[in-house]
Amino acid sequence: MEIKRYQNKFRHKKRSVAEHSWFVSKIAHGLALWEKYKFFQEGVDIEKVLFLAINHDIVECFTGDIVSTTKNLSPILKEELEKVEAMIFENHILKTLPRSWGYRYLGVHEEMSQLNTINSQIVKAADLIDRVFECIEEIQLSNKETFEDILIKDLKKLYEFDLYSVKYFLKYSIKDLKGAYDYIPDDIKEELEKMDFSIYF
Numbered sequence: 383m384e385i386k387r388y389q390n391k392f393r394h395k396k397r398s399v400a401e402h403s404w405f406v407s408k409i410a411h412g413l414a415l416w417e418k419y420k421f422f423q424e425g426v427d428i429e430k431v432l433f434l435a436i437n438h439d440i441v442e443c444f445t446g447d448i449v450s451t452t453k454n455l456s457p458i459l460k461e462e463l464e465k466v467e468a469m470i471f472e473n474h475i476l477k478t479l480p481r482s483w484g485y486r487y488l489g490v491h492e493e494m495s496q497l498n499t500i501n502s503q504i505v506k507a508a509d510l511i512d513r514v515f516e517c518i519e520e521i522q523l524s525n526k527e528t529f530e531d532i533l534i535k536d537l538k539k540l541y542e543f544d545l546y547s548v549k550y551f552l553k554y555s556i557k558d559l560k561g562a563y564d565y566i567p568d569d570i571k572e573e574l575e576k577m578d579f580s581i582y583f
Contacts, residue, residue, distance in 0.1 A: 399442045402512060407435040410508035413547040417504060420582055421546035425500045434505045437490045441467045444474055464495060500545075507548045510536045518562050533565050541570045549577055 410431050418426040471491050476484045493502045517533035520526075540548055553574040557563045566574075 397516065399439050403436060403439055405512045405515070406438065406505065406508045407432055409511050410435040410505045413504045413508055413511075413545070413551075414501075416547040416550070417500070417545060423500060423546070426504070427501055430501045431504050433486070434490055434494060434501060435508060437487065438494050438505055438509065440475060440487070440490070441470050444470045467491060503543055503545060504547075507540060507543050507545055510540050511548075511551065514540075514556070514562060515559065518559050522560065530565070533562075534567070537566050538570070541566075541573075546579075546582075549574065550579055553577060553579075 411428065414426050414428045414431040417423040418428065468491060471488055475487060479487060493499060494505065497503055497506055513536050514533060517529040517536070520529040521533070537552070540552060552566060552570070556566070
């Protein structure tokens with residue numbers, strides 16, 4: 383709870399990894415409810431979503447918050463960091479848990495790395511949505527240069543998710559965040575406007 387996010391960037395409002403994990407869990411829960419009960423998507427396990435969300439950044443208690451721009455500087459760096467994270471899980475995190483729980487926590491790292499389930503995709507989308515909130519907060523406090531770039535990239539990534547709840551967020555809910563909708567690229571706005579959610583309401 384003392385490890386701060388964006389350690390290498392100036393921020394007006396500093397948030398901890400623990401705060402971020404809490405907000406991601408809240409957002410992921412909401413997305414999961416919508417996917418399961420509003421959009422009737424199969425395979426959504428709300429308990430699993432919450433477990434993944436609460437623990438998605440657990441490795442950062444050892445590594446600190448290594449921002450995604452750093453992780454993605456090179457494929458080699460990204461691959462090596464993933465190996466380090468897996469080692470931390472096995473050599474440190476698992477030792478703090480009852481042995482019978484270990485396999486579930488190892489699964490968190492694997493599932494969130496691969497993003498090959500609807501549950502992990504919901505959590506990753508929630509992770510990005512929380513970052514949208516963080517970026518807008520900093521932009522409103524005139525810290526624009528860094529956070530406008532992050533915001534635009536994250537909005538593009540969000541649109542790539544094949545999740546109705548995320549598309550709905552981008553078309554409607556994001557407008558409740560002052561100025562956030564303006565940062566969605568025009569071509570994505572055009573595609574969102576074509577989407578009809580009326581059959582679900």
